[in-house]
Structures are given as C-alpha cells and as structure tokens.
Amino acid sequence: MEKSNGLRVILFPFPLQGCINPMIQLAKILHSRGFSITVIHTRFNAPKASNHPLFTFLEIPDGLSETEKRTNNTKLLITLLNRNCESPFRDCLTKLLQPLDSETGDEKQRISCLIDDSGWMFAQPLAQSLKLPRLVLNTYQVSFFRNHFVLPKLRREMYLPLQDSEQEDRVQEFWPLLKKDVSRILDVETELLDPFLDKVLKMTKASSGLIFMSCEELDQDSLSQAREDFEIPIFAIGPSHSHFPASSSSLSTPDETCIPWLDKQEDKSVIYVSLGSIVTISESELMEIVWGLRNSDQPFLLVVRVGSVRGTEWIETIPEEIMERLNEKGKIVKWAPQQDVLKHRAIGGFLTHNGWSSTVESVCEAVPMICLPFRWDQWLNARFVSDVWMVGIHLEGRVERNEIERAIRRLMLETEGEAIRERIQLLKEKVGRSFEQNGSANQSLQNLIDHISFI
Ligand SMILES: Cc1cn([C@H]2C[C@H](O)[C@@H](COP(=O)(O)OP(=O)(O)O[C@H]3O[C@H](CO)[C@@H](O)[C@H](O)[C@H]3O)O2)c(=O)[nH]c1=O
Ligand SMILES: C[C@@H](CO)CCNc1ncnc2nc[nH]c12
Numbered sequence: 001m002e003k004s005n006g007l008r009v010i011l012f013p014f015p016l017q018g019c020i021n022p023m024i025q026l027a028k029i030l031h032s033r034g035f036s037i038t039v040i041h042t043r044f045n046a047p048k049a050s051n052h053p054l055f056t057f058l059e060i061p062d063g064l065s066e067t068e069k070r071t072n073n074t075k076l077l078i079t080l081l082n083r084n085c086e087s088p089f090r091d092c093l094t095k096l097l098q099p100l101d102s103e104t105g106d107e108k109q110r111i112s113c114l115i116d117d118s119g120w121m122f123a124q125p126l127a128q129s130l131k132l133p134r135l136v137l138n139t140y141q142v143s144f145f146r147n148h149f150v151l152p153k154l155r156r157e158m159y160l161p162l163q164d165s166e167q168e169d170r171v172q173e174f175w176p177l178l179k180k181d182v183s184r185i186l187d188v189e190t191e192l193l194d195p196f197l198d199k200v201l202k203m204t205k206a207s208s209g210l211i212f213m214s215c216e217e218l219d220q221d222s223l224s225q226a227r228e229d230f231e232i233p234i235f236a237i238g239p240s241h242s243h244f245p246a247s248s249s250s251l252s253t254p255d256e257t258c259i260p261w262l263d264k265q266e267d268k269s270v271i272y273v274s275l276g277s278i279v280t281i282s283e284s285e286l287m288e289i290v291w292g293l294r295n296s297d298q299p300f301l302l303v304v305r306v307g308s309v310r311g312t313e314w315i316e317t318i319p320e321e322i323m324e325r326l327n328e329k330g331k332i333v334k335w336a337p338q339q340d341v342l343k344h345r346a347i348g349g350f351l352t353h354n355g356w357s358s359t360v361e362s363v364c365e366a367v368p369m370i371c372l373p374f375r376w377d378q379w380l381n382a383r384f385v386s387d388v389w390m391v392g393i394h395l396e397g398r399v400e401r402n403e404i405e406r407a408i409r410r411l412m413l414e415t416e417g418e419a420i421r422e423r424i425q426l427l428k429e430k431v432g433r434s435f436e437q438n439g440s441a442n443q444s445l446q447n448l449i450d451h452i453s454f455i
Contacts, residue, residue, distance in 0.1 A: 005034035007112040007453065010096060010132075012089065014117035015045035015062070015081065016074070017251050017277035018355050022139045022213045024249035025240035026115065027055055032244075033449050036109055040092055042085060044069055051248040058096075060088035070307075072280045074376075075192040078119055082196075086122040097130055112452050113208065118145070121196060124203040133455045135209040141356050141384065142214050142236065143222040144377040146229060147174045149201045152194040155186050174380075176387055181379040184397070190376070209233040209451060213240040213356070216440040217430045218363075235448040238434055238441030239360035245339055251277070254337035258301060261331050262341065265299050268348035271408055272341055272367070274303040275353040279374045280310050283317055285399045289351075290318065290326055292404025298348075298412055300330040301341065342367050349411045351404070354381040366428040368392055368420045370407045372399065391424035 009030055013023035024047060027037045037055040041047055042062035049057040063084035071077055093114070101108055111132065116123045118138040127134035138145045150173045160183050167180040174182060204210060210230060215238040216223060227234050237243075262270060271293065275281065281289075286309050293300040306314050315323075315332060326332070338358070341347060342365040350362045351370040359381045362369055369392030371382035386394035393407045393416075411417040434441040 003034060004036060005453065006109060007034075008036040008038060008109045009112055009452065010038045010040060010093070010114045012040045012114065012116035012120060012123065013047070014078075014119040015042045016077075017045070018357060019117050019119065019139050020045065020047055020251070021249050021357060022240040023115075023117065023137060024052070025213075025244055026137060026211070026237075027052070028244045029237070029445065030449075030452075031055070035112070035452075038096065040089065042081065044081075045251055047249055047251075058092055060085060060092050062088075072278065073189055073192075074278060075189050079192060079196070082119075082121050085120075086126075089120075089122070090126055093126065093130060093132070097132065113455055115211070118200055118204055118210075121199050121203060124206050128206070133208040133452075135211060135452070136204050136207045137211045137213075138204075139213060139356060140377045141222075141359075141381055142212050142219040142226055143175075143384075144356075144380045145212070146222050146226045148377070149197050150174060151182075151186060151190070152197060154182055155191070155194065158182065158186070160186065176383045177380055178383070181383060185376060185379055187375075205230055205232065207232060208455060209235060209448070211448065212236045213238070213360070215239070215431065215434040215444070217427075217434050218360070233447070233451055235444045235451075236441065237445040237448060239357075239364055239431070241339055241357070241361055242364060242431075242435055242441075250335065252305070252335035254335050255333040256337060258331065258333060258336050258341055259344065262301070262344045262346040265346040267345050269412070270299045270301055270344075270346045271296070271349045271351055271370075271412065272301045272336070272347050273351040274336060274338065274358065275305075275308070275372070275374070276355040276358055277305065278355075279353050280308050281399070282310055283312060286315070287318070288399050288401045289404060290322070290330075291401040292408070293330060294326055295401060295405040296408035296412075297329065298408055299346075301336065301347075302330060302332045303336045304332055304334065306334050339365075349408065349417075351408075354378040354385060356381055359385060360431075363389075363391070363424065363427055363431060366421070366425045368411055368417065368424050370404075370411060371395060372397075389423065389427055391420055391427055393420070 013020045031037050040058045044062045044064050113133040114127050115135045118136045162179055162183050169179045171177050171182050215236045304315050350367045352358045354371050354373045369385050371385050371392050371394040373379045373382040385392040433439050
C-alpha cells in the first residue's frame with residue numbers, strides 16, 4: 001500500500017450484490033493509491049465492515065420493511081430506497097463535511113469527492129449544494145448504460161407484442177439487441193423505472209465523472225460514443241476483480257468445499273452454473289436445469305441461493321431418488337467462491353445469467369459460456385457473449401432440459417466448443433493487456449487517480 005495522500009473519498013454503493021462488489025473493489029484500488037476511504041451504506045445488505053478494517057463504515061437507515069427487503073422486484077426496491085434514503089444520506093454527508101471532528105475538535109482530512117452508484121438519484125443535487133464533487137460509478141456494460149435511456153421511447157414505439165417475423169431484427173438504437181430481447185426487457189416491472197431514467201441521465205451529465213468496470217477492449221465503440229454523449233470525463237478502469245479478489249464483499253458465505261471437490265475432477269470437464277444474486281426461478285425451471293445437467297453426463301457445480309427457487313426454501317423439493325442421481329455427477333451449493341471456481345483447471349464452461357460481473361469474470365478466466373439471461377442488462381451482455389465476441393452459446397430463453405443438455409454437449413464436446421474456447425482465450429489475453437503499463441484500463445485508472453487528486 002502506498003502512503004496516505006491526505007485525501008479522503010466517500011463511497012456510497014447501491015445495496016445490491018452486483019453493485020457492492022464493484023464499489024468495494026474501487027475502494028480497495030483507491031486505498032492502495034493512498035486515499036482514505038469512508039463507505040456510507042444502508043442497513044439493508046450492509047457490507048461486512050470487519051472484512052475491511054482499513055475503511056470507515058457509516059450506516060444509514062433505509063426504512064425498508066421486512067417484506068420490502070424480501071421483494072425480488074428490483075425496480076420497486078430501487079424506487080423505495082431512493083425515496084427512503086435521501087434524508088438520512090443528507091444528514092450523514094453534511095456531518096462528514098464539517099471541518100472539525102465533533103468529538104476531538106481536531107481538523108479533519110480533506111474530502112476529495114463522493115463516488116456513488118448511478119442508481120442513487122438524489123446524490124447529484126445534494127453534492128452540488130454541499131460543493132462536493134460527485135463521480136458516478138455504473139456497474140453495467142458501457143453499451144447498456146449508454147443506450148438504456150432509450151427504453152421508454154422503445155416501449156412507446158415498438159408496438160409490442162412483436163410479430164413473429166420481426167423477433168430477430170436488430171434494434172438500431174440499441175445494438176446488438178434483437179427486438180425479442182428488448183421486448184423481454186420491457187416487461188411490466190421495468191415500466192416503474194421509466195420516469196427515473198431521464199433523471200439518471202441528467203444527473204450523470206451534471207456529475208464530475210463517470211466510472212465503468214469495463215475497458216476499451218470490451219466496449220470501445222460505446223465508450224467513444226459515451227464520451228461524446230456525456231461530455232464529462234469517463235474512466236473505464238477494467239473489470240473490477242482484476243485489481244483485487246472480490247470475495248471479501250460477498251453478502252453470503254462461500255462454500256469452500258467446492259474447491260476440493262473440483263480438485264477431484266478432470267481438466268475442463270465441469271460445467272459451473274450460477275444465476276447471480278437477484279434472479280429467481282420456478283421449481284419447474286430448477287428441475288429442467290438439473291435434468292439438463294445430469295443428462296449431459298458432464299460433472300457440474302450448481303449454485304442455488306437460499307430463497308431463489310420461488311415457493312421453496314432451498315432444494316428440498318427435489319425428490320430423494322433424483323438427488324441420488326444428481327450426486328453421482330454434481331454438487332449443489334448455496335453460494336460459491338466464484339472467482340476461485342472460474343480459475344480452477346477443472347472448469348470447462350459457465351452456464352450464467354450474464355450479470356456484468358459474472359460475464360467479465362468468465363472472460364478473464366477464458367471460461368466459455370452458456371447464456372441464460374433473465375432480466376434487464378443481462379440480455380445485452382448475453383448478446384455480446386454469443387453474437388459479438390462469439391464466446392458462448394445462447395439458450396434464447398429456453399429453460400428446457402433437452403436444450404440445456406444439447407448446449408453443454410456443443411460447448412464441452414464438439415468442435416464448435418473448441419472454436420469458442422480459442423476465441424475466449426484471445427479475448428482474455430486482449431483484456432489482460434489493458435492492465436499492462438500502457439494498457440487502456442491501467443491508464444484510465446491513473447487518469448481517475450489524477451482527476452480526483454486535483455479536483
Ligand atoms: C451467486 C454467486 C455470485 N457471486 C458473485 C459473482 C459476482 O461477482 C457477483 C454477482 O454479480 P453479477 O454477475 O453482476 O450478477 P447479479 O448479482 O445478478 O447483478 C445485478 O447487478 C449487475 C450490475 O449492475 C447487473 O449486471 C446484473 O444484471 C444484476 O442482476 O456475485 C459469487 O461469488 N458466488 C455466488 O455463488
Ligand atoms: C441500481 C442499479 C443502477 O446501478 C443497478 C441494479 N441493477 C438493476 N437495475 C434494474 N433492474 C434490474 N434487474 C436486475 N438488475 C437490475
């Protein structure tokens with residue numbers, strides 16, 4: 001760690017696993033460059049302070065009821081948290097900005113800036129009124145962030161439902177999505193967010209900088225377009241876990257028995273399956289997945305989060321005799337040490353929901369994917385994987401045992417899979433170069449450090 005530079009940065013992650021990991025990663029990066037770190041966080045999904053003894057954590061109330069905390073409607077959660085947290089966040093930030101420590105009367109360290117998630121809609125005017133520069137962290141792929149502001153317009157103009165003949169058309173304003181992808185994104189739930197998107201766009205444009213966990217090698221065109229659209233400095237500092245391992249910000253405890261189990265498997269033979277931290281599935285979808293895995297006859301490591309199969313606690317509804325058959329080839333856990341799993345020599349493929357972190361973690365370990373997106377930006381990440389980088393096979397929403405078995409065989413056993421494996425190896429190397437001395441992610445990170453040091 002470098003010695004302190006006398007500056008403090010305040011971070012305010014959005015309380016979802018997919019947003020907490022990148023923000024805590026950013027905290028580690030900035031701390032390693034000499035910044036002191038204060039993390040303001042909600043009580044809901046609070047990061048484990050004890051895993052980060054060098055940071056200061058400040059908790060604010062979020063006003064969520066127990067039922068609201070359990071909702072799997074992310075859009076509703078986003079609106080509730082934005083409504084409830086504004087005033088506690090204002091109080092907390094105002095206190096932090098007072099020049100003297102209220103207990104000791106000593107002068108406090110200078111605060112350089114606030115970095116918060118693009119999902120917080122009240123932060124920009126608040127920071128402005130307190131004369132504190134604010135930078136925005138966004139945890140989507142750049143293409144999704146840049147283009148998703150057009151969704152309300154597409155909802156009005158796409159005349160859903162779609163005709164069969166137009167399902168596969170590309171959507172001009174949202175490349176490389178197909179019309180059928182957009183129609184899936186535009187479900188009833190997302191309508192809740194329409195009125196907020198304009199606000200996010202305006203608030204981001206008014207900020208002092210925008211940070212992405214991506215790099216030129218992954219999304220160059222969108223990055224240059226975003227630089228034109230936003231007219232603020234944009235930093236694409238690379239996939240966040242490439243700087244430090246992310247497991248310390250896991251909200252659940254990883255099952256470490258995965259690794260000795262993988263040690264017993266052959267090279268590139270195991271298919272790893274995880275649908276991230278938000279997606280829920282039905283009981284019958286779970287059965288299609290487990291049968292698809294079992295029928296492929298490949299060993300598998302499957303993550304089923306507690307509460308992620310609707311209407312059940314965990315996997316207790318799988319009949320005993322089926323569990324016996326599954327156990328011959330597979331292992332089911334509640335939470336995996338994902339990065340260590342993807343790094344393991346035994347892993348040959350990743351059946352994923354294509355959250356942005358999972359997608360880049362897979363790319364960085366050159367693990368080819370089977371794409372099973374469920375919502376929002378996952379549809380775009382999956383299109384990049386299957387159609388743009390061509391490093392995976394898209395299930396096209398078919399959660400059916402035969403389709404899953406077929407995709408696993410194509411990926412793990414057939415020549416098509418070999419070609420995919422070669423391409424992802426090349427992509428991994430390309431992304432890896434962006435962290436070298438003159439690489440794009442490395443330079444962008446240096447620019448970010450300079451920017452917030454002299455802001
Ligand atoms: C289920 C599971 C997850 N993880 C880690 C891997 C990833 O770093 C992280 C999950 O992040 P993501 O892959 O982005 O997925 P998720 O949690 O669904 O993220 C949400 O937020 C993401 C970023 O905004 C979006 O791209 C996703 O679409 C959205 O669903 O949690 C584990 O380490 N072990 C696990 O067992
Ligand atoms: C708080 C926002 C902006 O950073 C990220 C959450 N990500 C998501 N936002 C909206 N719908 C989703 N469905 C799955 N994940 C979603």
